[in-house]
Amino acid sequence: MFDQAPTGIAGIGTDLIRIARIEQALARHGQRFVQRILGEQEQVIYARRSQRDPQRGVRYVAMRFAAKEAFSKAIGLGMRMPMAWSRMQTLNAPSGRPMVVLSGDLKTWYEARYGEALISLTDETDMAMAFVIVQARSAT
Template sequence: MIYGIGTDICDIRRIQASLARHGERFAEKILSEVELTTWQMRSQRWPERGVRYLATRFSAKEAFSKAIGLGMRMPMTWRSCEIGKLPSGQPTIVLHGELKIWFDAKGLSAHVTVTDETDYAASFCVVEYSDKNRL
């Protein structure tokens, strides 16, 4: 059974402007430690790719926050929600701290997809009950 659905579209130019204005502090606010390392490596090799990476993570976290019905309020925080990837390359939600405890206590699981094209990054997230006994 579906718990919630969230979607988000993000203007990549807005993310680029925030990076220009606030520097790495902006990325540090949005990304987990693992994501930050990936962002730094991508940004060094190809700055545009780094901006796109940050935009897709921003968008996916927004979509997830909508799907769980909290928006950006506790226990949901930018850094407690990580967008990882499976060996196949499929994006996956990895949660940390209080958000993970809250999410697991509700018996939820999440599915996320991300995409980017020229000026926009978009994400879609479905959160469902993973334990049929919770219905």
């Protein structure tokens, strides 16, 4: 399951959001909201899902929003630089497992401080939730 033995936990974050809140933001701000919140790869996936079923698109944005909030809590920054919505993406490994993918200044900042970030996502009819564990950086 792990490439190497897991290290200690450096941070934990969780977020729970009402999907209707994201639906309202999308209705009010449309594509500007999507571009502000989602990274480039997430935007492509969102477009595909929305095209097939608009509600699937809303749920996708809600889960990614929760993931970004949970991650920002786990690393202790909140939404302060270098943390930015679009610099943290939750994508899927070929196995389907969700994984954290960072970019820009956030990636550099994170890699100097932490090890792997583990993420779990779930949703129900009206809620989306994310849970993140950030491992301590291994001493190599």
